[in-house]
Amino acid sequence: MCSTLHFVPRRSEERGHADHGWLKTYHTFSFAMYQDPKHQQYGPLRVMNEDRVSPLTGFGTHPHREFEIFSYIVSGELEHKDSMSNVEILTRGDIQLTSAGTGISHSEKNSNKHGVPVHFLQIWSIPSESRLKPAYYTRHFTDEMKKDKWARVVASVDDEGVNREREGEGTPAPVHSGLTMYATILSSGKTLEKELNRRKAYVHVIQTSSDENAQGAKVKLSDGAGGELVLGEGDGAYVAVNSSSAKLLVENISGSEGPTAEILLFDMDA
Template sequence: MGISPKIVPRLSQDRGHANHNWLKTFHTFSFASYQDPQHEQFGSLRVINEDRVLPGTGFGTHSHREFEIFSYVVSGQLEHKDSMGNIEVLKRGDLQLTSAGTGISHSEKTYGSKPVHFLQIWSLPSVQRLQPKYFTRHFTDDEKRDTFVRIVAPVDAEDVLKDSREGAGPAPVQSPLTLYATLLSDGKSLTQSIKGSKGYIHVVQTSGYNTKAATGAAIKVTGAPGVEMELREGDGAYLFFEQGGDLTVENIGDKTAEVLLFDIE
C-alpha cells in the first residue's frame, strides 16, 4: 500500500492547561487564552479539552454555531441543557454529540456531589447551515474492554443512525472523522486499520490532574516496524499515513489504559 507512517508526539505537559479552581483543564489545540500556532487544528479536528469540573459548578449557558461538539464522560456526572429542549444527565460511558449547525445554546454542569471528568471534543462540519441536532450513545466498560469500539462516525457511514436521538452504534458526525475508544488491559495489544491519511491518539488522564511529565498507564504505538512511540496518561500523538495503514497499540504498563483514537480523512 506504500505506507510511510509518522508519529509525532503531543506530550501531556506541553498541552495548554489552566486551573480556575472550579475547572482544571488541558487543551490539545488552541483554545480560550491558550494559543499556539503549531497546534490549531488537525484536519477537521479542532478541540480536545480534558476537563475536570467541581460539584455545583460548570459552563453556564453559551452559544455555538457550525461545530460538531461531543463529550466523552470519564467519571462523575454531567448535566446537559440546551435550546432544543434537551435535558440529560450523562455518566461514565456516555457519548453526547451536539451538531450545532445554524446555532444552539447550551450549558454543561456537574451533577451530584462528585467532580466530573470529561473530554470535550469539537470538529468542523463538512456542510454548513445544517439544522441543529442532538445525540446520545452509551458504551459500557465491558464493550470497550480490549477492543476498539467505534463511538463516532460520519453520518453516511455504515450502521450509523442518522436521526435517532438515542440508539445503538456510533453517533453521527457531520465531519470526515471516526472516533474509536478502548479500555486496554495490561499486556494486551490491538491493531486498528486507519483509512484516512492522518489520525490522532490520546491516552485519557484517569489517574488525576497532573501538569508535569505524564505518569500512569503506558502504551506503545506502532505504525510500522521501527516507527513507534511510548505514551502515558495525558499524552497524545499525531499520526500520518500516505494512504492509510494499520496502527498497533500495546499496553506496556501495569494498569488499564483508556485510549481514544481518531481516524481523520
C-alpha cells in the same frame, strides 16, 4: 522496510492548561486564552479539552454554531441543557453529540451534591457542510464494550451502520465531519491493531489516574515497520498516514499487573 505511519508526540505537559479552581482543563489545540499556531487543528479536529469540573459548578448557558461538539464522559455526572429542550445527566460511558449547525445554546454543569467531580473530554470537529439543522444525539458504551477491543463511538453520518436516532447503545453517534472516533480500555500487556482508512489520525491517552500527576499507564504506538512512539496518560500523538494499507498497533506496556489504558483514536480526512 519503510514506515507507513509518522508519529509526532503531543505531550500532556506541553498542552495548554488552566486552573480556575472550579475547572481544571487541558487544551490539545488552541482554545480560549491558550493560543499556539503550531496546534490549531488537525484534519477536521479543532478542539480537544480534557476537563475536570468541581461539584455544583460548570459552564453557564453559551452559544455555539457551525461545529460538531461531542462530550466523552470518563467519570462523574455532567448535566446538559440546551435550546432544543434537551435536559440530560450524562455518566461514565456516555457520548453526547451536538451538531450546532445554524446555532444552539447550551450549559454543562456538574450537579452532583456529594462532592464528586466530573471528568470529561469535550471535542469539536469542523463540519463538512455549513448551515446544518441543529441536532442532538446520545450514545452509551459500557466498559465491557471497550475492553481490549475498539468500539466505534462516533462516525461520519453516511458511514455504514450509523443511524440518526436520538439515543442508542453500542452504535456510533453521527457526525457531519470526515472522521471516525474509536475508544478502548486496554489491559496491560494487550495489543490492538487498527487499519487506518484516512490520511490522518490522532491518538489520545486519557488521564484516568486518580492523581493527575501520577505516571499511570504507558502505551506504545507502532506501525510494524520501525515507527514507534511511547505515550503516557494525558499524552497524544499526531499520526500522518503514508500508505493506503497502514495499520496502527497500540500496546499497553505498563508492565505486569499494570493499569489499564483508556485510549481514543481518531481516523480522519486530511
